[in-house]
Amino acid sequence: MSEKEFLQKYNVKDFDVPLVTVDSVLFTCHEDQLKVLLVERSNHPHQGQWGLPGGFIDLAVDKTLEEAAKRKLKEKTSIEPPYIEQLECKGGADRDKRGWSVSVCFSALIAYQDCQAHIESVSDAKWHFVNELGLLDLAFDHRAIINTALERLRQKALYSIVPAYALPERFTLPELQKVHEIILGQPIQKKSFRRRIEQAELLIDTGEKQASGKRQASLYKMKKSSSEYRFVRNLEA
Amino acid sequence: MSEKEFLQKYNVKDFDVPLVTVDSVLFTCHEDQLKVLLVERSNHPHQGQWGLPGGFIDLAVDKTLEEAAKRKLKEKTSIEPPYIEQLECKGGADRDKRGWSVSVCFSALIAYQDCQAHIESVSDAKWHFVNELGLLDLAFDHRAIINTALERLRQKALYSIVPAYALPERFTLPELQKVHEIILGQPIQKKSFRRRIEQAELLIDTGEKQASGKRQASLYKMKKSSSEYRFVRNLEA
DNA sequence: ACCTATTGGTGTCCATAAGACACTATTAAT
DNA sequence: ATTAATAGTGTCTTATGGACACCAATAGGT
Known part of the structure; x- marks a missing residue:
């Protein structure tokens, strides 16, 4: 079979594939506190719980993973963050009730002043004090992802x-x-x-x-x- | 709709999803040279070219991304590498002719002596001198992934x-x-x-x-x- | 107009860990 | 026993962060 024939016949949906999301840990500083942007989930699973801003890749729109993450962030902040980097990729059979899932996680920074007005206009997004997340019941493994992002950010504060x-x-x-x-x-x-x-x-x-x-x-x-x-x-x- | 109902009706294949692979950059040292394990691709696309060891996640077998990467490596080396870490995640519409694809990349290290015998018995896997990759036509964006892995490894050699x-x-x-x-x-x-x-x-x-x-x-x-x-x-x- | 409190910014000595490089120690081969 | 090669150490220099006292600029009160 030639490569051309192979590609014509190829259909991703012939295989069992994981679901893929992009999620971002967006930090800012305000009132001498570190804050992270969380979104109240309007859909199942974990409806009503707080989770990281993100979602599914739009294959028709997004050219890269980072673009997808930025697009999702922009829905909440109206502007792209000046700093974003890949954090890690979490994947597993049990982390999402819908099935085997992969979350491509990003860590980002933004100035509070540059997006606060828009965030306040978005009813489901809110800055949360990083120090007070203990009380919250976060969706999926998002707490662990935030902790990893925090560790990395602390390291970066030491050498950059x-x-x-x-x-x-x-x-x-x-x-x-x-x-x-x-x-x-x-x-x-x-x-x-x-x-x-x-x-x-x-x-x-x-x-x-x-x-x-x-x-x-x-x-x-x-x-x-x-x-x-x-x-x-x-x-x- | 309750979460239970939602989950019963949920089917990943109702959505456009990217294809997901795990790929590993496995380094070793031998004869005073850094080497990387490459596999000659037996399937389309990029049939016959050299690429990173890896492949699709087996949703029924793999519990995590790292397990999937290790399983794929083990097919070539017979043993799991003593060190493996996530490197980065590459994703995009154009990097794989089959469609929007995501590659979860790992960087790993292994002792040459611990796996050389098995690698020689696997006809399609071979150690390549990192310094001589310039001549090779590597599959997908695997050359860029190897370069990123190299940069990270060099950093680690400076502080760990x-x-x-x-x-x-x-x-x-x-x-x-x-x-x-x-x-x-x-x-x-x-x-x-x-x-x-x-x-x-x-x-x-x-x-x-x-x-x-x-x-x-x-x-x-x-x-x-x-x-x-x-x-x-x-x-x- | 001057004094004072507060915050921004600098001078300088000390501590720590890496660089440089000469030195000693142990082994095998002759 | 001598030599060559490799393993391992002593020690001085250098670079950069820590500590902390000091100087500088500004606003507000008198």
Whole structure:
């Protein structure tokens, strides 16, 4: 049989296939707390419980997995998050009552201010304090996925400035340090934090100053390549 | 509609679903070279080309994605690799001619000696020098997946001793250093390498010595927790 | 207009772990 | 016993984070 004949006859539905979803753990910082976006499920299974924003791939619309995840996030936030990366893929026979399922999980960051207005207009989406998830009964294995995302984010806070994407495009160094401290759950030495960022030339000084407060802090923005930069040493954990 | 009713009526095949495969990048070290296991494809598409070992999930047999990947690897190696981790998930409309596809990719390590006999008995599987893949026409996006796996492995060689799993259960420190050097493509300071491993107490001294060579090197084995250990500083890249 | 509190930002010394590299130790072969 | 080769150590230097005191700028009260 030629490849052409093979492809003509091929039909995915002739085989037993798992169901595939994309789900995202979207973090932000607000009021000195780390928050994660959850959606109240309107459909079975786990109807009425809180779960991660996500859903099925639209084979006709989505070109890649990341696009599918972004499309689903955009339904809740109206904008695409400035940072998104693949976290892990969970799959198994028992994690979804509908059958063998695969969830391609993403971890993303967004500035609270950049999407809060739209989220409030979407009745089923809400920011939840990460520290207070213990009380909630989350759908599927979404609690475990959030915990994995948190671990990864904590690691990144030790050796990168990826957490900057939880802030608006322009931000101050004290703001960035605060975000890191919130993620890590402990204070960081100001001098160490600033020194390594300056030495690696990761930020662009916009020349502007933040108006509020006492002394005015300089406003910076990320260089494009800075999200991939990795310091050779970790901060103390 | 109750959840029970919903689940009774639910059928995955009522929806357009992507096809899902698991694929593994299995590395080993032999003759001072990094090698990757490839399989000559017996079926369409890409019949006759080399590709990563893997395949479809068997919904009746596999409980998780990792189990599926291990089962597929075991068909070629006869044993499960001592180290396997999820690498990334590739998905898209165009990467597989059969349609929208998702590949859940794993990266794994194994000792050459532990599986070479079986691999030679499997006619379609063969170790390939990682440095000489340039000439080969690999199936799907498998070349890109191998490159991602390589990058990750190089990072791990800088801040962990995960590469130890490319060696037999008992190994010497010079052997381990050599594996790291092969992965990184450059020499490492012996003292630095040994000092950090000793300080972190990552290995168990078996008390045995390796027979061959001049002075006999001590044989060590991994502590269980050592694969997750991360040094606070990277070696120089 | 000046003082003070508060937050932003810097100077500088210390601690830690890697780099460099010379040295010692153990073995096999001659 | 000597030599060559490989295993393993001593120790000084270097780089970068930690600690913490200090200086700088701004708003508000007097």
